[in-house]
Amino acid sequence: MEKKKTVVEDSDRGIYDIKNKDNFSYKSQKGLTREIILDISKRKNEPEWMRDLRLKSLEVYNKTELPTWGPSLAELDMDNIVTYVKPKTDMKGDWDQVPDDIKDTFEKLGIPKAERESLAGVGAQYDSEVVYHSIKEELVKQGVVYTDMETAINEYEDIVKQYFMKLVPPEDHKFVALHGAVWSGGSFVYVPEGVDVEIPLQSYFRLNSPGAGQFEHTLIIVEKGAKLHFIEGCSAPKYNVTNLHAGCVELFVKEGATLRYSTIENWSKNMLNLNTKRALVEKNGSIEWISGSFGSKISMLYPMSILKGEGSKAEFTGITFAGKGQHLDTGTKVVHAAPYTSSTVHTKSISKSGGTAVYRGAVKVMPNAHHTKSSISCESLMLDDISRSDTIPVLDIQNDEVDIGHEAKIGRISDESIFYLMTRGISEEEAKAMIVRGFAEPIAKELPLEYAVEMNNLIRLELEGSIG
Amino acid sequence: MLGIKKGLGESAMMKKLLEIKDIYAEAEGNEILKGLSLTVNKGEVHVIMGPNGAGKSTLVNVVMGHPKYKVTGGDIYFEGEKITDLKTDERARKGLFLSFQSPEEVPGITVEGLLRSARSAATGKPLKLMAFRKELKEKLELLQFDESYATRYLNVGFSGGEKKKNEIIQMMMLNPKLAILDETDSGLDVDAVKIVSSGVNKFKNPENAVLIITHNTKILEDLKPDFVHIVLDGKIVKTGDASLVEEVNKYGFAEFKDIAINS
Numbered sequence: 001m002e003k004k005k006t007v008v009e010d011s012d013r014g015i016y017d018i019k020n021k022d023n024f025s026y027k028s029q030k031g032l033t034r035e036i037i038l039d040i041s042k043r044k045n046e047p048e049w050m051r052d053l054r055l056k057s058l059e060v061y062n063k064t065e066l067p068t069w070g071p072s073l074a075e076l077d078m079d080n081i082v083t084y085v086k087p088k089t090d091m092k093g094d095w096d097q098v099p100d101d102i103k104d105t106f107e108k109l110g111i112p113k114a115e116r117e118s119l120a121g122v123g124a125q126y127d128s129e130v131v132y133h134s135i136k137e138e139l140v141k142q143g144v145v146y147t148d149m150e151t152a153i154n155e156y157e158d159i160v161k162q163y164f165m166k167l168v169p170p171e172d173h174k175f176v177a178l179h180g181a182v183w184s185g186g187s188f189v190y191v192p193e194g195v196d197v198e199i200p201l202q203s204y205f206r207l208n209s210p211g212a213g214q215f216e217h218t219l220i221i222v223e224k225g226a227k228l229h230f231i232e233g234c235s236a237p238k239y240n241v242t243n244l245h246a247g248c249v250e251l252f253v254k255e256g257a258t259l260r261y262s263t264i265e266n267w268s269k270n271m272l273n274l275n276t277k278r279a280l281v282e283k284n285g286s287i288e289w290i291s292g293s294f295g296s297k298i299s300m301l302y303p304m305s306i307l308k309g310e311g312s313k314a315e316f317t318g319i320t321f322a323g324k325g326q327h328l329d330t331g332t333k334v335v336h337a338a339p340y341t342s343s344t345v346h347t348k349s350i351s352k353s354g355g356t357a358v359y360r361g362a363v364k365v366m367p368n369a370h371h372t373k374s375s376i377s378c379e380s381l382m383l384d385d386i387s388r389s390d391t392i393p394v395l396d397i398q399n400d401e402v403d404i405g406h407e408a409k410i411g412r413i414s415d416e417s418i419f420y421l422m423t424r425g426i427s428e429e430e431a432k433a434m435i436v437r438g439f440a441e442p443i444a445k446e447l448p449l450e451y452a453v454e455m456n457n458l459i460r461l462e463l464e465g466s467i468g
Numbered sequence: 469m470l471g472i473k474k475g476l477g478e479s480a481m482m483k484k485l486l487e488i489k490d491i492y493a494e495a496e497g498n499e500i501l502k503g504l505s506l507t508v509n510k511g512e513v514h515v516i517m518g519p520n521g522a523g524k525s526t527l528v529n530v531v532m533g534h535p536k537y538k539v540t541g542g543d544i545y546f547e548g549e550k551i552t553d554l555k556t557d558e559r560a561r562k563g564l565f566l567s568f569q570s571p572e573e574v575p576g577i578t579v580e581g582l583l584r585s586a587r588s589a590a591t592g593k594p595l596k597l598m599a600f601r602k603e604l605k606e607k608l609e610l611l612q613f614d615e616s617y618a619t620r621y622l623n624v625g626f627s628g629g630e631k632k633k634n635e636i637i638q639m640m641m642l643n644p645k646l647a648i649l650d651e652t653d654s655g656l657d658v659d660a661v662k663i664v665s666s667g668v669n670k671f672k673n674p675e676n677a678v679l680i681i682t683h684n685t686k687i688l689e690d691l692k693p694d695f696v697h698i699v700l701d702g703k704i705v706k707t708g709d710a711s712l713v714e715e716v717n718k719y720g721f722a723e724f725k726d727i728a729i730n731s
Contacts, residue, residue, distance in 0.1 A: 415535070420572040423532050424586035424642065425560035434585060438576020438621070 014461065015108045016266055016295075019237040020101045022209050024127065028084040030211070034058060037181050040084045044150055044184075049161060057170040057180025064174040070360070071298045071327040076272055081244050083182040085127040085209040091148055092132050102126050109235065111204050114450055119231075120199035121146045125216055127209050128184040139197060145190040146201050149217050152188035159190065163219055167250040167306075168278050175246045175274040179215050183248065186216035189230060191257075193223040200229040200262075200448060205247070207236040207271075213244040220250070222257040222285075229260040231448055235295070238268035245271055245296075251279035253287050255309060260288040264451045266458060267295035269325060275301045283309030283338075290446050291318040293330050294458050302360060304333040307341035307369075318347040319443040319455070322355030322387070323462050331361035331392075334374065338366075342373040348443055350436060352383035352462070362394040363404070370401040380410040381439050383432070433463045483509040485547060485646050485677050486531070486564075492541035493530045500526040502702035503542070508646060511674040513691060515713070516681050518699035519721045524681045525569065527699070528650045532566050533559050547645070561590055563645030567635035567652050569681075574622040579634060580604060582622055583641050590642065607640045611667055628655040636667040647671065648679045653687035665690035685713050698724045 026043065028036050037058055041051040066073050092098050095112050106112060106124050115122040121135035123146070130148035139146070145156065152160050170180035187203040207214040214236075222228050236243060245267060253259045259279070267273050273296040279287040289303050305314035316332040334343040349357035359378045380389035391408040413435055421431035436459055437444075444452040486508040493501040500523045508514050518524050529537050531544060533556040543552045551559050574582075583604065588595050608615055611633045623631050632652050639647050649668070653661050665687055672678060680687065688710070696712040697704045698721065705724050706712065715723075 414572070417572045417574050419532075419534055419556060420568065420574070421577075421582070422556035423560050423564075423566045423568075424582060424638065425557050425589040426585055427557050427589065428555065430585065430589070431557075434577055434582075435574060438574055441576035 016235045017237045017268070018105060018108060019239075020105060020208050023088050023099075023101065024085050024209065025088045026084075026086040027209070028082055030082050031079045032058070032061070032081075032083060032178070032181070036083065040182060040184065043086070046153065047157060050153060053165065053170070054181050057177045060170045061174060061177035061181055064177055066174060067300075070300055070329045070358075071356075073272065073274075073298065075242060076244065077242070078178075080211060080242070082209065082212045083215065084184055085212045086129050087126045087131055089131050091130050091151070093134055095132060098132050102131055105206060105208070106132070106204065109204065109206070109233070110450060111202075114202065118199065118448070118450070119202050120197060121201040123148060123187050123201075123203040125185045125203065125205045125214075127207060127212060127214065130185050135201070136199075142195045143192040144195060144197060145188065147188055149183075149186040149188050149219065152219070156188070156190070159221070160188065160219065163221060163250065163252060164217075165248070165250070167252070167280050168248055168276050172276070176248060176276050179217070179246045179248045179276070182213065183215045183217045185214075186247070187218045187220075189220040189228065191222045191226040191228050194225045195223075196227040197229070200231050202231040202233065204233040206234075207243060207245065210239040211241040211243065213246065215245075216247045218247065218249040220259065220261075221252045222254060222259045224254045225256045226254070227258045229262070231451070232261070232263040233266075233451070234263070235266045236268045236271055239270050241270065242297075243268070243271045245273045245275060247275045249275075249277035249303075251277075251287065253279055253281040253285040253312075255283045255285060257282075258286045258288070260290065262290040262448060262451065264292040264447070264454060265294060265296070265299070265301075266454070269295060269297050271296040273299040273301065275299075277301070277303035279303070279305045279314070281305060281307050281309060281312040281314065284311040285309060286313040286315070288315045289317065289332065290443075291316070291330070292443070292447070292451070292455055293318070293320040293328055294455075296328065297326060299328040299330055301330045302333050304335070305343065306335045306337060307343065308337050310338045311340045312338065313341065314343040316343070316345045316347070317443055317446050319440055320347070320349040320357050320359075321459065321462060322349070322351045322357040324353035324355060326355045327358075328356070329358045329360055331359045333362040334364070336363070336365045336369040336372040336374070339369055340371045341369055343375075345374075345376040345378075346442070347378045348440060349378075349380045349389060350383065350439065351380070351387035351389050354386045356388040356390075358390045358392060359408075360392045362396065364396040365399050365402055365404075367398045370399050372399065372402045372404075374402070375405045377407045378409070379439075381436065382410070382412050383436070429463070433460060436463060483511070484545075485510055486679070487545040488531070488542070489545070490542040491530065491539060491544065493526060493537050493539050495526060495537050499540070500702055501530060504699070504703050506697065506704060508677045508679055510645075510677055512694045513672070513678045514680065515688060515693040515696045516679065516699055517683070517696065517713070517716055517721075522699045523702040524699055525650065526702075528566060528648055528681060531648065532556055532564060557589070560644075565639050565642055565644035565647045567632070567639055567647065567649045569651040569654070571623050571631045571635055573624045573626075575624050577622045578619050579622055579637070580618040583638060586638075586642055604637075604641060607637050610640075610670065611637050612663055613637065629657065629660040632656055632664060633660065633667075636664050640667060640671055643671075644676065646677050646679065648681070650681045651683060652680070653682055653684065656686075658686070661686050662690065685717060688713055700724055
């Protein structure tokens with residue numbers, strides 16, 4: 001009997017692929033010019049400092065080269081990207097006031113249902129602007145702020161100005177500069193000292209407009225001793241033109257505070273996902289990243305934790321699934337900048353049908369960071385002979401009193417395991433799906449339930465197809 | 469057995485579970501089975517013995533349809549239906565089961581998860597979860613397994629003995645018509661062999677059958693075989709009753725080699 005291979009076409013992604021008519025109240029010209037940026041800033045009625053930040057970012061963008069490593073971004077033509085698409089609505093606090101087509105999309109994505117059942121607050125962005133926001137009254141009473149970035153600039157200008165793009169400055173790389181120039185929407189969360197937000201907040205970003213970019217900015221400040229679980233979801237339907245996502249996430253975790261940041265990115269396969277996420281963690285604080293990268297044609301995503309305070313901790317748990325035509329270059333970076341800091345990195349990647357999944361990570365221990373502990377484990381599963389998987393870890397250790405462990409495993413799906421499950425009456429297709437789900441299970445159980453279900457659905461969608 | 473078979477009439481045909489007719493099979497280009505025939509009827513316990521490399525494991529894999537083995541001649545029937553070309557899962561759903569010699573470790577799939585998937589695959593119906601859990605708990609107790617094993621990943625971190633017992637639990641939960649036990653007793657201590665054989669004895673009934681592949685004979689003290697077959701060089705060279713086991717114990721397989729050469 002010849003060895004069988006699963007052949008998967010670009011599968012129907014069900015609800016994620018539902019396209020709405022490209023309704024908008026305003027849309028920028030294609031491309032990136034000073035005029036477009038001034039126009040966006042004016043429409044948002046922004047303070048001068050923000051407009052200047054945008055213009056400065058544009059300058060940086062123009063003089064910064066594309067990265068010389070990682071996947072090729074040659075196909076990105078900024079002249080063909082629409083950077084700002086304002087939906088036909090303002091931000092609402094009641095789903096019934098959100099236009100039907102947009103509301104239906106979020107209904108199908110399960111957002112209002114999750115809001116009723118398991119969330120303390122929800123933000124929903126559609127193209128460039130947030131169309132819905134809510135937060136539980138109890139949290140407001142405790143001084144928790146959860147709103148869109150635009151409102152935050154109006155109502156909490158001092159705080160925003162103090163933090164906005166201070167952790168991730170426009171000079172960092174070309175796509176952060178781009179983000180600084182054209183950012184729109186996103187979330188602002190402020191958790192006051194000592195407040196434990198027991199139920200998660202969730203923002204969902206949906207990009208509907210073909211050929212558009214989404215550049216949401218997320219700024220979260222968790223004050224001393226406070227706790228928060230923030231969930232972020234992203235998706236887009238598939239188009240034949242390139243869409244671009246270059247969001248930016250800045251997380252400030254203060255002394256003794258804990259922040260868990262969970263994401264499932266499920267972009268369509270015409271998306272370039274060049275996202276930048278960073279956390280600054282102070283004394284005894286803790287950042288936990290849960291990161292699932294599924295869609296997109298190209299992803300470059302390396303959430304970074306800067307352990308600035310003594311005894312601070314970072315945990316990164318990530319899963320990446322690269323199918324046909326996808327090149328997902330993901331990982332994480334940890335900077336140990338203080339003594340007694342610790343980090344744990346646990347990633348899994350799956351590649352199939354010619355997809356490429358690369359783990360690219362770095363752990364840096366600064367000269368003063370004695371008694372640092374770091375443990376890194378990366379596992380890859382290749383489902384066939386034409387897929388690729390690579391692990392590119394960088395360790396830069398500048399202190400001797402450290403305890404660092406690194407482990408990488410690259411493997412293939414075992415024919416014997418498939419046979420074993422088939423002897424129990426399970427079909428070959430289901431056996432493979434079970435093994436892949438099993439591989440992903442340690443990550444899935446870290447995810448909020450509905451995202452674990454979504455991840456399993458995504459794996460099923462990716463594995464569906466004719467066998468032969 | 470050969471003598472008995474000749475006299476079988478119409479009603480006995482209904483009893484026929486597995487029928488291997490003059491099978492030839494190869495793995496990676498080497499011919500291993502060379503015209504092996506075997507019939508297993510409902511209610512019977514068969515034992516296959518033979519030295520290493522005789523073709524015992526190949527036989528098991530060929531019956532289950534392992535893709536690595538290629539059938540080059542002959543056919544396999546199950547309840548009168550030809551299954552030579554069926555996929556492994558289709559054979560399993562018809563009522564064949566294999567307890568592996570070295571069960572696979574599959575991370576991320578729990579014992580319970582596997583059994584639930586297998587049960588729904590077999591019945592094509594949604595599972596009645598409460599009843600299923602109760603049944604699984606009973607089987608775990610019977611095999612002296614802690615309940616927590618149900619939620620552990622399949623064979624991951626299991627001892628050799630636990631892996632084998634886990635196979636028997638699966639057999640009992642899936643309740644096949646024909647259970648093939650490939651070296652289930654190897655690597656087990658005396659107590660574990662007793663637990664496993666009591667599980668197999670509980671499973672056995674007049675409507676099903678057991679085919680035991682074994683090197684040694686510990687397991688046969690509790691499981692009384694109806695037929696014992698000696699396999700040498702890809703063929704059954706002798707079939708007898710339980711007394712054949714003692715003969716092997718005394719003299720080894722050497723004396724059967726002459727039969728193989730002369731046949």
